[in-house]
Amino acid sequence: MTLLEKGEDCKILKGSDKIFFSKDVAETLGIESAIILELYQTQKISNSKDIDVVIKSLNEVAPFLDQEKIETNINKLIKYKFINATPVEGAVESWL
Numbered sequence: 001m002t003l004l005e006k007g008e009d010c011k012i013l014k015g016s017d018k019i020f021f022s023k024d025v026a027e028t029l030g031i032e033s034a035i036i037l038e039l040y041q042t043q044k045i046s047n048s049k050d051i052d053v054v055i056k057s058l059n060e061v062a063p064f065l066d067q068e069k070i071e072t073n074i075n076k077l078i079k080y081k082f083i084n085a086t087p088v089e090g091a092v093e094s095w096l
Contacts, residue, residue: 019062029080032065033073037082051078051085 019038026034039045039061046057051074058070077083 029076030073032069033076035062035065036070036073037077040077040083047084049085051087054083054085 019035021034021038025037029037036045036058039058040047040054045061046053048054048057054074055070058065058074059067074083074085075087078085078087
Protein backbone atom coordinates (compact mmCIF):
# COMPACT_ATOMS: atom_id res chain seq x y z
CA MET A 1 0.00 0.00 0.00
CA THR A 2 1.36 3.41 -0.87
CA LEU A 3 0.69 6.82 0.54
CA LEU A 4 -2.03 8.81 -1.14
CA GLU A 5 -1.07 10.57 -4.30
CA LYS A 6 -1.97 14.22 -4.71
CA GLY A 7 -5.70 14.57 -5.31
CA GLU A 8 -6.66 11.03 -4.19
CA ASP A 9 -9.44 10.53 -1.70
CA CYS A 10 -8.70 8.65 1.49
CA LYS A 11 -10.96 5.61 1.36
CA ILE A 12 -8.65 3.25 3.23
CA LEU A 13 -10.22 3.79 6.65
CA LYS A 14 -13.96 3.57 6.84
CA GLY A 15 -15.81 4.74 9.93
CA SER A 16 -16.10 1.15 11.09
CA ASP A 17 -12.31 0.70 10.83
CA LYS A 18 -11.56 3.40 13.36
CA ILE A 19 -11.04 2.59 17.02
CA PHE A 20 -11.88 5.24 19.59
CA PHE A 21 -11.20 4.88 23.30
CA SER A 22 -10.98 7.05 26.36
CA LYS A 23 -7.62 8.52 27.32
CA ASP A 24 -8.52 7.76 30.95
CA VAL A 25 -9.18 4.10 30.14
CA ALA A 26 -5.85 3.86 28.29
CA GLU A 27 -4.00 5.51 31.20
CA THR A 28 -5.66 3.17 33.71
CA LEU A 29 -5.71 -0.17 31.87
CA GLY A 30 -3.06 0.35 29.19
CA ILE A 31 -3.46 1.04 25.51
CA GLU A 32 -3.84 -2.62 24.42
CA SER A 33 -6.56 -3.20 27.02
CA ALA A 34 -8.31 0.01 25.97
CA ILE A 35 -8.32 -1.13 22.33
CA ILE A 36 -9.57 -4.62 23.21
CA LEU A 37 -12.26 -3.27 25.54
CA GLU A 38 -13.51 -0.82 22.92
CA LEU A 39 -13.69 -3.53 20.26
CA TYR A 40 -15.50 -5.82 22.71
CA GLN A 41 -18.00 -3.19 23.89
CA THR A 42 -18.81 -2.04 20.36
CA GLN A 43 -19.21 -5.68 19.28
CA LYS A 44 -16.52 -5.41 16.62
CA ILE A 45 -15.13 -8.63 18.09
CA SER A 46 -17.01 -11.66 19.40
CA ASN A 47 -18.69 -11.37 22.80
CA SER A 48 -18.52 -15.14 23.22
CA LYS A 49 -17.79 -16.65 26.63
CA ASP A 50 -15.36 -18.94 24.79
CA ILE A 51 -12.07 -17.09 25.07
CA ASP A 52 -10.64 -18.82 21.99
CA VAL A 53 -13.47 -17.36 19.90
CA VAL A 54 -12.80 -13.89 21.32
CA ILE A 55 -9.06 -14.18 20.60
CA LYS A 56 -9.64 -15.44 17.05
CA SER A 57 -12.05 -12.58 16.41
CA LEU A 58 -9.59 -10.08 17.86
CA ASN A 59 -6.76 -11.42 15.70
CA GLU A 60 -8.93 -10.86 12.62
CA VAL A 61 -9.97 -7.32 13.58
CA ALA A 62 -6.71 -6.14 15.16
CA PRO A 63 -3.83 -8.13 13.66
CA PHE A 64 -1.42 -5.41 14.82
CA LEU A 65 -1.73 -6.59 18.45
CA ASP A 66 0.85 -9.09 19.71
CA GLN A 67 -0.62 -12.52 20.59
CA GLU A 68 0.93 -12.63 24.08
CA LYS A 69 -0.30 -9.12 24.83
CA ILE A 70 -3.78 -10.07 23.60
CA GLU A 71 -3.97 -12.97 26.04
CA THR A 72 -2.51 -11.00 28.94
CA ASN A 73 -4.82 -8.03 28.39
CA ILE A 74 -7.91 -10.18 27.88
CA ASN A 75 -7.15 -11.90 31.19
CA LYS A 76 -6.82 -8.49 32.84
CA LEU A 77 -10.20 -7.38 31.42
CA ILE A 78 -11.79 -10.65 32.57
CA LYS A 79 -10.32 -10.28 36.06
CA TYR A 80 -11.77 -6.78 36.39
CA LYS A 81 -15.08 -8.03 34.93
CA PHE A 82 -14.99 -5.89 31.79
CA ILE A 83 -15.19 -9.06 29.66
CA ASN A 84 -17.36 -12.03 30.54
CA ALA A 85 -15.31 -15.06 29.49
CA THR A 86 -13.03 -17.75 30.88
CA PRO A 87 -9.40 -16.60 31.30
CA VAL A 88 -6.64 -17.82 28.99
CA GLU A 89 -4.66 -20.52 30.76
CA GLY A 90 -0.94 -19.94 31.00
CA ALA A 91 -1.06 -16.28 29.97
CA VAL A 92 1.54 -14.17 31.73
CA GLU A 93 0.02 -11.65 34.11
CA SER A 94 2.69 -8.99 33.61
CA TRP A 95 0.19 -6.22 34.35
CA LEU A 96 0.06 -7.03 38.08
